[in-house]
Amino acid sequence: MALIVQKYGGTSVGDPDRIRNVARRAIAARKQGYDVVVVVSAMSGETNRLLKLTRELSKRPSEREQDVVVSSGEQVTVGLVVLAIQEQKAKARSFLGHQVRILTDSAFANARIKSIDSERLFASLKRKEIAVVAGFQGIDEEGNITTLGRGGSDTTAVALAAVLHASACEIYTDVDGVYTTDPRICDRARKLDRVAYEEMLELASLGSKVLQIRSVEFAMKYKVPLWVKSSFSDDSGTLITEEDEAMENVLVSGIAVTRDEARFVVRNVPDKPGLAAKIFGTLAGLDIVVDVIVQTPAHDDKRTDLAFTVGRLDLEKTRDCLRKLARQIGTGKVEHEVDIAKVSIVGVGMRNHAGVAAKMFQVLADEGVNIRVISTSEIKVSCLIDEKYAELAVRALHTAFGLDAKPAS
Amino acid sequence: MALIVQKYGGTSVGDPDRIRNVARRAIAARKQGYDVVVVVSAMSGETNRLLKLTRELSKRPSEREQDVVVSSGEQVTVGLVVLAIQEQKAKARSFLGHQVRILTDSAFANARIKSIDSERLFASLKRKEIAVVAGFQGIDEEGNITTLGRGGSDTTAVALAAVLHASACEIYTDVDGVYTTDPRICDRARKLDRVAYEEMLELASLGSKVLQIRSVEFAMKYKVPLWVKSSFSDDSGTLITEEDEAMENVLVSGIAVTRDEARFVVRNVPDKPGLAAKIFGTLAGLDIVVDVIVQTPAHDDKRTDLAFTVGRLDLEKTRDCLRKLARQIGTGKVEHEVDIAKVSIVGVGMRNHAGVAAKMFQVLADEGVNIRVISTSEIKVSCLIDEKYAELAVRALHTAFGLDAKPAS
Numbered sequence: 001m002a003l004i005v006q007k008y009g010g011t012s013v014g015d016p017d018r019i020r021n022v023a024r025r026a027i028a029a030r031k032q033g034y035d036v037v038v039v040v041s042a043m044s045g046e047t048n049r050l051l052k053l054t055r056e057l058s059k060r061p062s063e064r065e066q067d068v069v070v071s072s073g074e075q076v077t078v079g080l081v082v083l084a085i086q087e088q089k090a091k092a093r094s095f096l097g098h099q100v101r102i103l104t105d106s107a108f109a110n111a112r113i114k115s116i117d118s119e120r121l122f123a124s125l126k127r128k129e130i131a132v133v134a135g136f137q138g139i140d141e142e143g144n145i146t147t148l149g150r151g152g153s154d155t156t157a158v159a160l161a162a163v164l165h166a167s168a169c170e171i172y173t174d175v176d177g178v179y180t181t182d183p184r185i186c187d188r189a190r191k192l193d194r195v196a197y198e199e200m201l202e203l204a205s206l207g208s209k210v211l212q213i214r215s216v217e218f219a220m221k222y223k224v225p226l227w228v229k230s231s232f233s234d235d236s237g238t239l240i241t242e243e244d245e246a247m248e249n250v251l252v253s254g255i256a257v258t259r260d261e262a263r264f265v266v267r268n269v270p271d272k273p274g275l276a277a278k279i280f281g282t283l284a285g286l287d288i289v290v291d292v293i294v295q296t297p298a299h300d301d302k303r304t305d306l307a308f309t310v311g312r313l314d315l316e317k318t319r320d321c322l323r324k325l326a327r328q329i330g331t332g333k334v335e336h337e338v339d340i341a342k343v344s345i346v347g348v349g350m351r352n353h354a355g356v357a358a359k360m361f362q363v364l365a366d367e368g369v370n371i372r373v374i375s376t377s378e379i380k381v382s383c384l385i386d387e388k389y390a391e392l393a394v395r396a397l398h399t400a401f402g403l404d405a406k407p408a409s
Numbered sequence: 410m411a412l413i414v415q416k417y418g419g420t421s422v423g424d425p426d427r428i429r430n431v432a433r434r435a436i437a438a439r440k441q442g443y444d445v446v447v448v449v450s451a452m453s454g455e456t457n458r459l460l461k462l463t464r465e466l467s468k469r470p471s472e473r474e475q476d477v478v479v480s481s482g483e484q485v486t487v488g489l490v491v492l493a494i495q496e497q498k499a500k501a502r503s504f505l506g507h508q509v510r511i512l513t514d515s516a517f518a519n520a521r522i523k524s525i526d527s528e529r530l531f532a533s534l535k536r537k538e539i540a541v542v543a544g545f546q547g548i549d550e551e552g553n554i555t556t557l558g559r560g561g562s563d564t565t566a567v568a569l570a571a572v573l574h575a576s577a578c579e580i581y582t583d584v585d586g587v588y589t590t591d592p593r594i595c596d597r598a599r600k601l602d603r604v605a606y607e608e609m610l611e612l613a614s615l616g617s618k619v620l621q622i623r624s625v626e627f628a629m630k631y632k633v634p635l636w637v638k639s640s641f642s643d644d645s646g647t648l649i650t651e652e653d654e655a656m657e658n659v660l661v662s663g664i665a666v667t668r669d670e671a672r673f674v675v676r677n678v679p680d681k682p683g684l685a686a687k688i689f690g691t692l693a694g695l696d697i698v699v700d701v702i703v704q705t706p707a708h709d710d711k712r713t714d715l716a717f718t719v720g721r722l723d724l725e726k727t728r729d730c731l732r733k734l735a736r737q738i739g740t741g742k743v744e745h746e747v748d749i750a751k752v753s754i755v756g757v758g759m760r761n762h763a764g765v766a767a768k769m770f771q772v773l774a775d776e777g778v779n780i781r782v783i784s785t786s787e788i789k790v791s792c793l794i795d796e797k798y799a800e801l802a803v804r805a806l807h808t809a810f811g812l813d814a815k816p817a818s
Contacts, residue, residue: 016465050485056425058492065495068503069488072481076459079478083467086474094477098507099552143508 002167003035003125007135007157010044011174012231013077016084021231023084025172026130030090035125037164039135039157040081042073063108067137067147071097074134074153081132092130095121097137097145102156104138104146111138111146113155116163133160151212158215162222169224170237171211176230177238178203178210180403181255186395188404192253193236196243199253200226202346202380216240243348251356252347252401257394259387260312261291261340263372266322268332269306271298276306279325286321288314292342292375292382303332307373309384312338340372341390344382345397357381363400369393411576412444412534416544416566419453420583421640422486425493430640432493434581435539439499444534446573448544448566449490451482472517476546476556480506483543483562490541501539504529506546506554511565513547513555520547520555522564525572542569560621567624571631578633579646580620585639586647587612587619589812590664595804597813601662602645605652608662609635611755611789625649652757660765661756661810666803668796669721670700670749672781675731677741678715680707685715688734695730697723701751701784701791712741716782718793721747749781750799753791754806766790772809778802 006029008022022038029036041047050070054061078094085092100120104111124131135153138146148155154171161169176191178200183189195203197220204213210228219226219240229237247253269275276295283290293308310318315338322334350356357374360381364371369392373384385393398404415438417431431447439445450456459479463470487503494501509529513520533540544562547555557564563580570578585600587609592598604612606629613622619637628635628649638646656662678684685704692699702717719727724747731743759765766783769790773780778801782793794802807813 016462019466053425053485053489054492057428057489058496061492062495065488065491065503067488068491068505069485072484075481075484076462076478079474079476080462080466082474082477083463083470086471087467094474096477096554145505 001033001035003037003164004029005037005039005157005161005164005166005169006172007039007153007170008041008172008231009153009174010041010046012172013040013081014044016080018231019077019080019084020088022081022172023088023090025231026085026092027088027090030130036130037121037125037160037166038081038130038132039153039160040074040077040132041135041153042070042077046073046076064144067108067145071134071137071145071147074136078132078134085130085132090130091128092132093124095124095131095133097134098139098143100133102138102159104140104148106140106142106144106146108144108146110149111140113138113148113159116159118163121160121164148214149212151215154212154215155218158218158222158224158226161224162218166224168227169219170227170229171215172229172231173210174230174232175210175228176233176235177228178240178254180253181394181398182257185257185391186398188395188398190403190405192238194239194241194244194247195253196247196348197240198243198379199346199348200240202344202377203254203256247348249349250347251349251353252345252403253349254346255394255397255401255403256344256346257341257390258291259341259390261309261342261384262312262315262318263307263309263337263340263384264318264322265335266306266326266331267335268301268303270330271302271304275329278329279306279322282321282325283310283318286317288318288321292373292384294373294375309340309342309373337372339387340384341387341393342382342384343390343393343397344380345401346380348379350379350381359400360397363396364393367392367396410442410444412446412573413438414446414448414566414570414573414575414578415581416448416562416579417450417581417640418562418583419450419455421581422449422490423453425489427640428486428489428493429497431490431581432497432499434640435494435501436497436499439539445539446530446534446569446575447490447539447541448562448569449483449486449541450544450562451479451486455482455485473553476517476554480543480546480554480556483545487541487543494539494541499539500537501541502533504533504540504542506543507548507552509542511547511568513549513557515549515551515553515555517553517555519558520549522547522557522568525568527572530569530573557623558621560624563621563624564627567627567631567633567635570633571627575633577636578628579636579638580624581638581640582619583639583641584619584637585642585644586637587649587663589662590803590807591666594666594800595807597804597807599812599814601647603648603650603653603656604662605656605757606649607652607788608755608757609649611753611786612663612665656757658758659756660758660762661754661812662758663755664803664806664810664812665753665755666750666799667700668750668799670718670751670793671721671724671727672716672718672746672749672793673727673731674744675715675735675740676744677710677712679739680711680713684738687738688715688731691730691734692719692727695726697727697730701782701793703782703784718749718751718782746781748796749793750796751791751793752799752802752806753789754810755789757788759788759790768809769806772805773802776801776805
């Protein structure tokens, strides 16, 4: 019998009525003849409430204990979802991370799945039960509770779909699919019917918050067809899948934007092996996530400029660290600039087409938007611009690359 | 090194400040040179909030799933208590039922402990950690989460004290000990310094809600000295321990009262073996808890009257069941009466003294209180009376048996 994994996020299980709705959807899939595994997050607001409690008791809470506290949120939801399914006269059973069991490494608060036992889940499905699994949580070799990081329930769902050889993994959320860009910025944003894993990876990493990046990586690695759907409508959603020929005919699939970035430039870095590693290794050690990195070719004096962005919140920490490093290494000035946005165009079709980047620069130039830094990958072009132009840039690019929805007639 | 188990109830961990207070107390015991195991309940109100959620989703929630949901309450508390201890610069580690592991039978919602692994706890104590264990929860042979019933955290604490050979088990609550009677009824109620296990068992079963009965049984069986103390004061509390000579000189240690009982009489029950078993077996099958049972000697016609009490809430269910049974068995009328209270005097000293019961009856007679049913055990005399006389009876008995506190001078 074909098997599907359905994952419901926090807003989809936010209150008893919504939980009953989840039960109805799971039972409907079961009645269509599927074996059904449901993965749920904590009720919306619950994880934040629990995190707040830990912060009230400790300025730097132990991540082991924080995981014990926050994983209770999903524990509540699995029980409630099973009760709702049973109340609608279907069979169901809840599974926690240690019951499945979902074995992870011991990186508390950000653990990675190492293996999943499928035996108990298959036994449950064989008993005609809907198996309801707590997302976000696992257990390490010593029996400690671990969590997979924000959005980790997506990863749980995809990993289960891979291990159980599911025919699809459906991610239910409060939006009805993946859009060409953020609809709050651009009212002509259009829902995509299909998007390639690679594109979704770029879109997710560039600020589209629909899916956790790791879940997309997992889905791509194990070729799990991934649907993003709304739990509040019957729309068909967006299918994230392998690239196909139709996709290649589309140059740009989506436009992503991230704001609140800060840009740093370290001037006159000696062009010696190991210095970049030292700078970025030190920043990583301070848990500073570095985004776009650009290094210009060395000047005649064997020195180069190194530019990169960090989140606005890490500005002070990064500046202090870089000033110290600059003295040690002997670089020039450290400059920084806030109120920077990153606008990116993404599309697998770019691989086989020249001129996409040039078109992007022209569109921005036509709008009078100055480009500070450019960075490209095979299927993406990113430009750092002044944050105040972010919305204008997104809308102009959206139109220029033919993404606008047709006006309703 | 001597080991103590401290158990903190819901009000003692009701908010972050109170949790910090629990951390201070645990650390203080550690600094006095004890190995310390802390057992905690869910934050006050939390178990009820979770139960309410399950009731919103199901009229008759599956007890397996209900246990999954409600056990999350203790999971949150253990994590928070450990964070509070760590913030005060001591070492601590949390343990859930499945991590200890506390193995129970599979009677969800009311499971019994079968065994406890002490290995991980001892390893934790050896690392100089305060081990913080989730009360109320266990795990069965199949890895399902179970709970021990209301007040089950007391049982967890005493069972751990027994297994770990603790020198004492301290139960912290919002009252500062065990009283001669309910202070809300009798303002001359006096705190007891010591009370025997047997007395505490009778007091607990007779409506004193300080401790769960099973925890006292456990403590008696394994001879664990049990302290009841307030987490909000430094009073020495009450020690529950084995009977000693000093105790035997006290005729009555306490007076218990339960209200909201309903009394049933089944008239003219044929005096044949097996009929009482049939009646009470049927009631037990309906989850009706039967209290005082009195059977008068058979009349000449080989028929007898059977009287007993049930909780007021079970009145209708009991009546319907008895009417059916009466027809089957061929008894006389089934009568019932509500607004009944049970007043009991308890004391190990009674064993060796005649006349205690007679004195009780005289005290009640002097106050004009009519006794409906009398029931006695070795260390207890219970009388059913009209509920409206309950407080009067308690106060009169409290004075007559010399329990009144001396007035403050």
